[in-house]
Structures are given as C-alpha cells and as structure tokens.
Amino acid sequence: MVRRLRCPSAAVLGCGVDERPLQVGEDPNQQGQYEEDSQRDLRELVDVIHANSLIGVSLSSFDGTDWVLRSLFSKLGGRAVTGRIWLDVIVSLAAAVLLSWLALVIALAIRRPKGNLMKESLRLLPDLLRLLRRLTTNRDLPTGSASESPCCSSTWLCRSI
C-alpha cells in the first residue's frame, strides 16, 4: 500500500531551482526557454513525491532532468558525496538518522534504563525509523502552520549533513 506524504511539495516548491547550467556549445541567449522546462520538472517532481512515501522510490521514478534535483539538493544544504544525486540524498538521510540515534542513545545512557542498556540502544534505531514514518505519513495528526507538516521538517533532516 502506498501511503502519501502529507505535504512534501511545500518544501520542494519553496526552494525553487537555480538556472540551468549551460551545456558546451550552447547559446547563452537561449537560456530563457529552459525556464519552462525547469518549472515542468519541478511540478513533476512534486507529483512523484506525492505518489510515493519513500524518498528513494520517489527519486528513482522521477523522469525529469538531473540538474533540477541537484540544484534542490544543494539549496537544502546537501553535499555531493557519491556523484549520484539520489544516492547523495539517501546517504544524507541515513547520516541524519544515525546522528539522531546516537543522540537518543546518549539520552538513554544518561537516564540509566531499567533494562539492559545495550539491548535498549539497539531497539532504539528501528523504533526511531517507525516513529518518523508514523509522524510523517499519518494524516490524522494536526498540521503545524509554519512548515505545514512534520514531513517538511524531516526532509530538512538532510539539511546540515
């Protein structure tokens, strides 16, 4: 079953894209006509994200040009690691989740759990993933006014990595 994200488009549309980079041998005066292309690609990207709840699936079924994704990713603060844009996004999100897990483990260690610390720490990672998925896909939960939904915030998880 495909669960729809609640409002991922606001974050994507909010960033916009840079101008399309010039190709070798291209006339700079023709740059304007590509603006239409980038708008179309952006709309398509938003549709694709709406239709899939998994970011990796979303990006792999996106048919538009690579530079639109690249531009969005760098505007969100992502850094090129692998050279493939969807891999970069996945690596960023994974790093963000791992950092969150680490922070949770430290908080757990400080509070001294009743159970085994090692066992509890290992449980935290799948629990965190499930929590994030529930918070970002549950339509019954109220939406915040500032960025519309937790989903937008979670896309910003990759911002700093």
Added chain:
Amino acid sequence: MPIDLIPDFIPILGYADDAIVVVLVLRSVCRRVSMEELREAWPGSDDGFAALCQLVRPAAVARARH
C-alpha cells in the same frame, strides 16, 4: 546556502554542529504533536520513550518529576 558553524575538516568538533541541527529538527518534528500522540506513535519501550522525551521535551520531563 546554509552556514557551517564549524568547518567539517576539524576532527570531532566539526561534526558537532551538524549533530545539533539534526537534533533540533528531530525536536521540531516531535513537538508538532502532543505528548499523548507522541507516546502513541512511539513503537518502543518505556525506557526508549523516556530517552526520546529527554531529547525532545526536556521541560515536560522536568515538570513531571516535580
């Protein structure tokens, strides 16, 4: 472009600012729902939930203790 407070080539400290931003985002995600809704969405144990609350709602935890 976002600002990197401490450049990442400095060992350990360089990544600390990234960790702070990640935790802040996690907080803002979790603070959009009430404590009860957060407990309902948390699939793990009470110990795990206590750690999560410590991280995302330290004020509520301190109030509950008094």
